Amino acid sequence: MIQIKDLHKSYxxxxxxxHVLKGINFNVxxxxxxxxxxxxxxxxSTLLNILGMLDLLxxxxxxxxxxxxxNLDETKAANYRNKFLGFVFQSFNLINYKTALENVxxxxxxxxxxxxxxEATALEYLDQVGLKxxxxxxxxxxxxxxxxxxAIARAMVTQPKxxxxxxxxxxxxxxxxxxxxxxxxxxxxxxxxxLIVTHEEDIAKMCTxxxxxxxxxxxEDKKNKMIKAI
Amino acid sequence: MKRLFDxxxxxxxxxxxxxxxIRTIITMIGVLWGIFIFxxxxxxxxxxxxxxxxxFQSIASNSIFIWAQSTSLPYAGYKSNRNITLKIQxxxxxxxxxxxxxxxxxxxxxxxxxxxxxxxxxxxxxxxxAIYGEYPxxxxxxxxxxxxxxxxxxxxxxxxxxxxxxxxxxxxxxLFEKDEDPIGEFISINKMNFRIVGVHKxxxxxxxxxxxxxxxxxxxxxxxFNTGDDVAFFMIAADEDIDGVKVEKEIRTTLKQIHKVxxxxxxxxxxxxxxxxxxxxxxxxxxxxxxxxxxxIATILAGVIGIGNILLISVKxxxxxxxxxxxxxxxxxxxxxxxxxxxxxxxxxxxIIGIILGAFVLSGxxxxxxxxxxxxxxxxxxxxxxxxxxxxxxxxLGTLIGIIPAQRAVSIKPIxxxxxx
Numbered sequence: 001m002i003q004i005k006d007l008h009k010s011y012x013x014x015x016x017x018x019h020v021l022k023g024i025n026f027n028v029x030x031x032x033x034x035x036x037x038x039x040x041x042x043x044x045s046t047l048l049n050i051l052g053m054l055d056l057l058x059x060x061x062x063x064x065x066x067x068x069x070x071n072l073d074e075t076k077a078a079n080y081r082n083k084f085l086g087f088v089f090q091s092f093n094l095i096n097y098k099t100a101l102e103n104v105x106x107x108x109x110x111x112x113x114x115x116x117x118x119e120a121t122a123l124e125y126l127d128q129v130g131l132k133x134x135x136x137x138x139x140x141x142x143x144x145x146x147x148x149x150x151a152i153a154r155a156m157v158t159q160p161k162x163x164x165x166x167x168x169x170x171x172x173x174x175x176x177x178x179x180x181x182x183x184x185x186x187x188x189x190x191x192x193x194x195l196i197v198t199h200e201e202d203i204a205k206m207c208t209x210x211x212x213x214x215x216x217x218x219x220e221d222k223k224n225k226m227i228k229a230i
Numbered sequence: 231m232k233r234l235f236d237x238x239x240x241x242x243x244x245x246x247x248x249x250x251x252i253r254t255i256i257t258m259i260g261v262l263w264g265i266f267i268f269x270x271x272x273x274x275x276x277x278x279x280x281x282x283x284x285x286f287q288s289i290a291s292n293s294i295f296i297w298a299q300s301t302s303l304p305y306a307g308y309k310s311n312r313n314i315t316l317k318i319q320x321x322x323x324x325x326x327x328x329x330x331x332x333x334x335x336x337x338x339x340x341x342x343x344x345x346x347x348x349x350x351x352x353x354x355x356x357x358x359x360a361i362y363g364e365y366p367x368x369x370x371x372x373x374x375x376x377x378x379x380x381x382x383x384x385x386x387x388x389x390x391x392x393x394x395x396x397x398x399x400x401x402x403x404x405l406f407e408k409d410e411d412p413i414g415e416f417i418s419i420n421k422m423n424f425r426i427v428g429v430h431k432x433x434x435x436x437x438x439x440x441x442x443x444x445x446x447x448x449x450x451x452x453x454x455f456n457t458g459d460d461v462a463f464f465m466i467a468a469d470e471d472i473d474g475v476k477v478e479k480e481i482r483t484t485l486k487q488i489h490k491v492x493x494x495x496x497x498x499x500x501x502x503x504x505x506x507x508x509x510x511x512x513x514x515x516x517x518x519x520x521x522x523x524x525x526x527i528a529t530i531l532a533g534v535i536g537i538g539n540i541l542l543i544s545v546k547x548x549x550x551x552x553x554x555x556x557x558x559x560x561x562x563x564x565x566x567x568x569x570x571x572x573x574x575x576x577x578x579x580x581x582i583i584g585i586i587l588g589a590f591v592l593s594g595x596x597x598x599x600x601x602x603x604x605x606x607x608x609x610x611x612x613x614x615x616x617x618x619x620x621x622x623x624x625x626x627l628g629t630l631i632g633i634i635p636a637q638r639a640v641s642i643k644p645i646x647x648x649x650x651x
Contacts, residue, residue: 078562
């Protein structure tokens, strides 16, 4: 599903250049649930941003489901993100003046799906994350776990090829984290490829594969016997 | 362009506008105020314009009064301070020599300028009124109206020196009972019987005269008062498309030649050019209109800039939202379109409310001033093309000013926007 070859990325910090990713080679097969681990500064978020087309790579190649991701301008990147990827963030990133349902419909809006279909689909996905009754609530009326589940529904609603999650349990307590991870595992069981950036061992152990990054290179990449979240 | 007519686009915009009420209101006040000022000012200046026009409507707008005074310079053997009297023959000379004279009405009067008026008697009632010797041309220049049943002095009255007269409204009130028809009745002017042929309605205009004036044929007048060929003053109407000032100058020059007055004598021939006064007044009104246009547009501009400012702040506030939208697949074009449409929509909405408020205020002023006939203010209206122009201006400015925050919104990278907490 994902093929990355010799990926380099550096940031200009004034006159210095910070070499963050120093040659990453990394493949993900369809249906994998991959945890990307590493301490802060290891480059794991940068890697996720490049995978998410939120950031551009300096050198190397990136293929997503056979599509070479290159020469991205903003419009092309936006279209690819919309078609191929679902995002889940640590701080949920729901739009605070839109209801749960409206938040979930947003990616479909940008796909040009008509309103009725959009709302029906979104409601279906909210139902899958167990929040059908909360559809008309604003994010401020939802708990952290509920918000994250809305965010997951929003990420899934376009049926993306890959789900990218950045510290998705970072703002949640351990019980809620487990609930959210259960949901993630279910989605994975249904065949979705998921990448999770995390620094929590517990979370990583709930994945089928753990990739450890340190100082911009992959230190370790091994299969993991997935532990059920609950 | 397809996006513009998409219901969903507007739902997104309404959503974003509705959910940020305070921001929306503050943004709108600026433009609302601008367009309100614009409409009120231009409507008021139009009202003033109409008011001036009404004030001048009683008299042909390019009419000229010419009278004679005493000379101020010696000329052709005559000493200065010689009194000049205009003669009836002058009228023919003027008509022949000066181009652009439409009508010329020689007039003579008893009862103004210090002379004694006529003693009018009817039965037991009597009074003293100013008596004018008139030619039929007078009624074509002045806009005193003759009531329907009657008529003004005509050519045969002049020819046969008939003893007929046109009386004023006030004269009628003072000499007749309320339900009496004065037409055909006789009154005595200086012990001579005159038949009344008309009643004139006096309209306040330039010059002198009032609603008690009695008009009799010029030829009859000069016989009664023994004035010979003397004329008190000429009332002249210039052709509509001709420069009244030039005509007046030529008339004066011609009269100076006839009466052997130094061409440089500024005093001997007096004149009053209503057209010139009218033009000056209208120029003043046009100036006001122009000023109100400039002020109004400047105020709109300030309001629209205010919208741009607030949208710029709101884009900063919404950085994260914009980042989320972009992560979810909003293209830069879509983000830009949304911000610009928000700007244009707010501008137009505020504009329309401003227009409505302005119209209310104008109709309020109108209702208040409608009975004040002395106040030069009538029917304040704003031409529709002003309103359409203002709306077009607002759409253009709204778009232009929206481009700035829209560009800012697009220039923020989604990754930076999402990182911002």
